[in-house]
Amino acid sequence: MTNKQIIFKQRPSGYPDENTWKLQTSVLPELAEGELLIQQHYISLDPAMRGWMNDSKSYIPPVEINAVMRSGSIGIVIKNNGNPKFEIGDIVTSWGGVQQYVITKGEGWYKVDTDLKNMPKHIGMFGMPGMTAYFGILEVGKIKKGDIVLISGAAGAVGSIVGQIAKIKGCKVIGIAGSDEKCNYLTYDLGFDAAINYKTENIYTALKKKCPEGIDVFFDNVGGKILDAALSKLRMHARVVLCGAISQYNNKAKIQGPSNYLSLLVTRSTMQGMVVMDYTKRFGEAGKQMGEWLKEGKLQSKEAIFNGIENFQDTYERLFTGDKKGKLILKVIE
Amino acid sequence: MTNKQIIFKQRPSGYPDENTWKLQTSVLPELAEGELLIQQHYISLDPAMRGWMNDSKSYIPPVEINAVMRSGSIGIVIKNNGNPKFEIGDIVTSWGGVQQYVITKGEGWYKVDTDLKNMPKHIGMFGMPGMTAYFGILEVGKIKKGDIVLISGAAGAVGSIVGQIAKIKGCKVIGIAGSDEKCNYLTYDLGFDAAINYKTENIYTALKKKCPEGIDVFFDNVGGKILDAALSKLRMHARVVLCGAISQYNNKAKIQGPSNYLSLLVTRSTMQGMVVMDYTKRFGEAGKQMGEWLKEGKLQSKEAIFNGIENFQDTYERLFTGDKKGKLILKVIE
Numbered sequence: 001m002t003n004k005q006i007i008f009k010q011r012p013s014g015y016p017d018e019n020t021w022k023l024q025t026s027v028l029p030e031l032a033e034g035e036l037l038i039q040q041h042y043i044s045l046d047p048a049m050r051g052w053m054n055d056s057k058s059y060i061p062p063v064e065i066n067a068v069m070r071s072g073s074i075g076i077v078i079k080n081n082g083n084p085k086f087e088i089g090d091i092v093t094s095w096g097g098v099q100q101y102v103i104t105k106g107e108g109w110y111k112v113d114t115d116l117k118n119m120p121k122h123i124g125m126f127g128m129p130g131m132t133a134y135f136g137i138l139e140v141g142k143i144k145k146g147d148i149v150l151i152s153g154a155a156g157a158v159g160s161i162v163g164q165i166a167k168i169k170g171c172k173v174i175g176i177a178g179s180d181e182k183c184n185y186l187t188y189d190l191g192f193d194a195a196i197n198y199k200t201e202n203i204y205t206a207l208k209k210k211c212p213e214g215i216d217v218f219f220d221n222v223g224g225k226i227l228d229a230a231l232s233k234l235r236m237h238a239r240v241v242l243c244g245a246i247s248q249y250n251n252k253a254k255i256q257g258p259s260n261y262l263s264l265l266v267t268r269s270t271m272q273g274m275v276v277m278d279y280t281k282r283f284g285e286a287g288k289q290m291g292e293w294l295k296e297g298k299l300q301s302k303e304a305i306f307n308g309i310e311n312f313q314d315t316y317e318r319l320f321t322g323d324k325k326g327k328l329i330l331k332v333i334e
Numbered sequence: 335m336t337n338k339q340i341i342f343k344q345r346p347s348g349y350p351d352e353n354t355w356k357l358q359t360s361v362l363p364e365l366a367e368g369e370l371l372i373q374q375h376y377i378s379l380d381p382a383m384r385g386w387m388n389d390s391k392s393y394i395p396p397v398e399i400n401a402v403m404r405s406g407s408i409g410i411v412i413k414n415n416g417n418p419k420f421e422i423g424d425i426v427t428s429w430g431g432v433q434q435y436v437i438t439k440g441e442g443w444y445k446v447d448t449d450l451k452n453m454p455k456h457i458g459m460f461g462m463p464g465m466t467a468y469f470g471i472l473e474v475g476k477i478k479k480g481d482i483v484l485i486s487g488a489a490g491a492v493g494s495i496v497g498q499i500a501k502i503k504g505c506k507v508i509g510i511a512g513s514d515e516k517c518n519y520l521t522y523d524l525g526f527d528a529a530i531n532y533k534t535e536n537i538y539t540a541l542k543k544k545c546p547e548g549i550d551v552f553f554d555n556v557g558g559k560i561l562d563a564a565l566s567k568l569r570m571h572a573r574v575v576l577c578g579a580i581s582q583y584n585n586k587a588k589i590q591g592p593s594n595y596l597s598l599l600v601t602r603s604t605m606q607g608m609v610v611m612d613y614t615k616r617f618g619e620a621g622k623q624m625g626e627w628l629k630e631g632k633l634q635s636k637e638a639i640f641n642g643i644e645n646f647q648d649t650y651e652r653l654f655t656g657d658k659k660g661k662l663i664l665k666v667i668e
Contacts, residue, residue, distance in 0.1 A: 058600050228591070242599045257562070257591030265576045265607030266392050273599030 001028045004309045004332075006069045006098035011053055011062075014252040015320070020053070021069060021313060028101055036086055037079035038102040038109070041116075042305070043312075044072035044123040045328040046157070047221070047319050050249040059275045068097035069312075072128055074112070074119050075102070075333075086111070093122060098312055100332050124327035125294070125301040126287050129157035132243060132276040134286040137162045138169075140241045140274045141217040145170035148211050150230055153221030153246060154195065155182035157301075157327035161290075162219050163192050164299050171217075174210050176203070176226060178322045185325065190300065203229040217241065223248045224256050231260035240264070240271040250320060302326030308334075335362045338643045338666075340403045340432035345387055345396075348586040349654070350647070354387070355403060357644060362435055370420055371413035372436040372443070375450075376639070377646075378406035378457040379662040380491070381555070381653050384583040393609045402431035403646075406462055408446070408453050409436070409667075420445070427456060432646055434666050454637040458661035459628070460621050463491035464635075466577060466610040468620040471496045472503075474575045474608045475551045479504035482545055484564055487555030487580060488529065489516035491635075491661035495624075496553050497526050498633050505551075508544050510537070510560060512656045519659065524634065537563040551575065557582045558590050565594035574598070574605040584654060636660030642668075 005024050012020045031037055052063050052070050063070045073096030077086050085106050086092065094109040096102045114122050124130060136158070137143055149166040153159045154175025163173045163186065174194045175186040183195035194210040196203065207215075207229060214235040220227050223245025231240070248255045264271055279286070293299035304324035306315040309332045318324040339358050346354045365371055386397050386404050397404045407430030411420050419440050420426065428443040430436045448456050458464060470492070471477055483500040487493040488509025497507045497520065508528045509520040517529035528544040530537065541549075541563060548569040554561050557579025565574070582589045598605055613620070627633035638658035640649040643666045652658040 059602075223596075242596070244599070245596055248596075254593045255596060257593035257595050259589045259591035261591050261595070261605075262557075262576070262579055262582075262589060262607075264605060265578070265609065268607050268609055268612060270604055270606045271595075271598060272604045273596075273602050275599065275602055278602060 001101070002026065003028050003099060003101040005100070006309065006312050008053070008063045008065060008067055008069045010065070011055055015250045016050075016053070016313070016316070018313070023310060023312075028103065031079055031081035031103060033081060034083050034105050035081050035103055036077050036083050036106055038075045038092060038096065038104065039078045039333060040073045040075035040096050040100055040102060041331065041333045042074050042120055042123055043096070043098050043330040043332050044127060045316055045319055045330055046072070046128065047244055047246045047249060049316070049319075059277065068099050070095060071098050072123055073097065073102075074123050091115075091119065093127070098309065098330075098332070100309060100334070120303040120305055120327070120329050121301060123329060124157055124303050125161060125290060125299070128276055129327055130161050130290060130301075131279060131283055131286055132274075133158045133161035133165060134290065135276060135279040135282070136241050136243050136274050137165050137217070137219060139279070140272050141219060141239050143169050143171050143217055147171045147216040148174070148213060148235070149217045149219065150174050150176070150207075150211060150215045150233070151219045151221075152176045152226045152230070153244070154186055154192070155325065156221060158243060159219070159221055160186070160190060160326065161299070161301065164190055166217075167191050168293060168298050172211075174215075176222070182325065185302075198226060204232070207233050214238075219243060220245070222246050227258045228260045231258055231263040234263050234267040234269050236267050236269075238267055238269040240269065242271060242273040246320065303329050305329045305331055307331045335435070336360065337362050337433060337435040339434070340643065340646050342387070342397045342399060342401055342403045344399070345389055349584045350384075350387070350650070352647070355647060357646070362437065365413055365415035365437060367415060368417050368439050369415050369437055370411050370417050370440055372409045372426060372430065372438065373412045373667060374407045374409035374430050374434055374436060375665065375667045376408050376454050376457055377430070377432050377664040377666050378461060379650055379653055379664055380406070380462065381578055381580045381583060383650070383653075393611065402433050404429060405432050406457055407431065408457050408461075425449075425453065427461070432643065432664075432666070434643060434668070454639055454661070454663050455635060457663060458491055458637050459495060459624060459633070459635040462610055463661055464495050464624060465613060465617055465620055466608075467492045467495035467499060468624060469610060469613040469616070470575050470577050470608050471499050471551070471553060473613070474606050475553060475573050477503050477505055477551055481505045481550040482508070482547060482569070483551045483553065484508050484510070484541075484545065484549045484567070485553045485555075486510045486560045486564070487578070488520055488526070489659065490555060492577060493553065493555055494520070494524060494660065495633070495635065498524055500551075501525050502627060502632050506545075508549075510556070516659065519636075532560060538566070541567050548572075553577060554579070556580050561592045562594045565592055565597040568597050568601040568603050570601050570603075572601055572603040574603065576605060576607040580654065637663050639663045639665055641665045
């Protein structure tokens, strides 16, 4: 049996290119005592991957050169050489990386109660993006009924769930996205109160029109000019949730800092960073609540699934071009 | 009797100049029923004054053109035409503005328990700067024993008190100031653990050396490059208290935003703005505590007192050149 893997070869400056990764095929070794063979079905592609490639201090160590590219994943246990914690046929998830098979003793893997059909949803709504949305908007954003909530990257895996949770909690929700199609998805499908297409609208004018009262919470996935515009609209005691800065991840020069940051002072507001790993112990609680909302029809998600580990780089680029709708996922099983 | 007043004539772009203000002399009118005549002794000069000159949304309305320049002040009631709340001889404080006399019904003025000699301390340690320091470091900075606290503008009216309170609370305190003399004042007179002269030292190298473990709290009066450097040294769950941005107040171009702001995300830290007016109801509590520390010799303050309302502009400029030691005060009584 052979395994196809995406190996991280060279740290990119700016956008990754053909020298960043290499597709490698190798023969799978035999399982040692206590090991499992996991056949991976889906790989999660997330903007955070760009940060993991930099050799700088962050919330987790960078991916090492010549290691398998890090990613979240979901798959099935297909062989078990005496590991008592798992059974053949278990659907399992972890940081499996961009590869077709994983041999492991099971550390860091956990079983999920789902079926083949719903596997992609499990690395979206019930995976890192959903957990980030849930804890980000509730614990850091501290939303309450009547709050005006602005979200950047609103049609993405995290943003789309943030907005739906804010609607469930009785907030007015405005989403910022990069196409009319995405904006329609936000307002018609997800029930957002308004949406702004930042590629065709002047963001300051649009904010003035669509949230004239200002904003209580800004959930930021994007950074750059959009963060600056949002800061200019803060109400008193507003909360800015820093979840990401996708507009800045591929900068070769310095990151653009928010020149309107003193608005935090004027409005006595808070800007706070969040990393979903801090809430690992509460993932069960969040999954249960989101599962209920899903059943009640209050929450929906969209997955953008592409095929083939050979297409990893092309698919990855869609994170930054925005050319996808919903949670970006790569199917690696052949 | 005549009154000399500094009248705000023109909103400055960048640094105020000779067209910004005009010294005006006028004859004081008779007191109407219920009015007081207050002879002002000392005017408080604060970096915040620069912000009040801009015609933009802030925490208080801008100073109006042709109005007396806004400032904190302390003085004595010298005439009273039937106002039951005050007596001749009362020492009183308020936003008296840059003028020698004020006629008022007493709204917004309050009596302070001090004497002539200690009047300047009352618009420093027990006035806005002291209150800002007290609530900023305790309520927003949330310091606890063992925290590593970095302060910019550390030899100034606010910063010097912030650092002393942090020492009282058992923190390690590092101050950033603009001369060796000020740095010596911080470490020898005020007991700071270390000081950095940002004009002669590389701030990144100095931080590496003087707080190698990173920082738990950054109390920022300065903004710009120093804020960026501090952000690069945050420990997990750190707090950045935004009190001011004196390096940016006279910018003609856009304010320099902190390009290292994503450090807040990596370290799950919080950057929060504060405005001292929000704590007005608790000024008594803070004054009592600081008075005790003063008596116990744990807290000291320095006032830099200059003379003559004619010298207002020259004195004001010292806020930004840094050419003063301690709380900047103008004596306006002749």
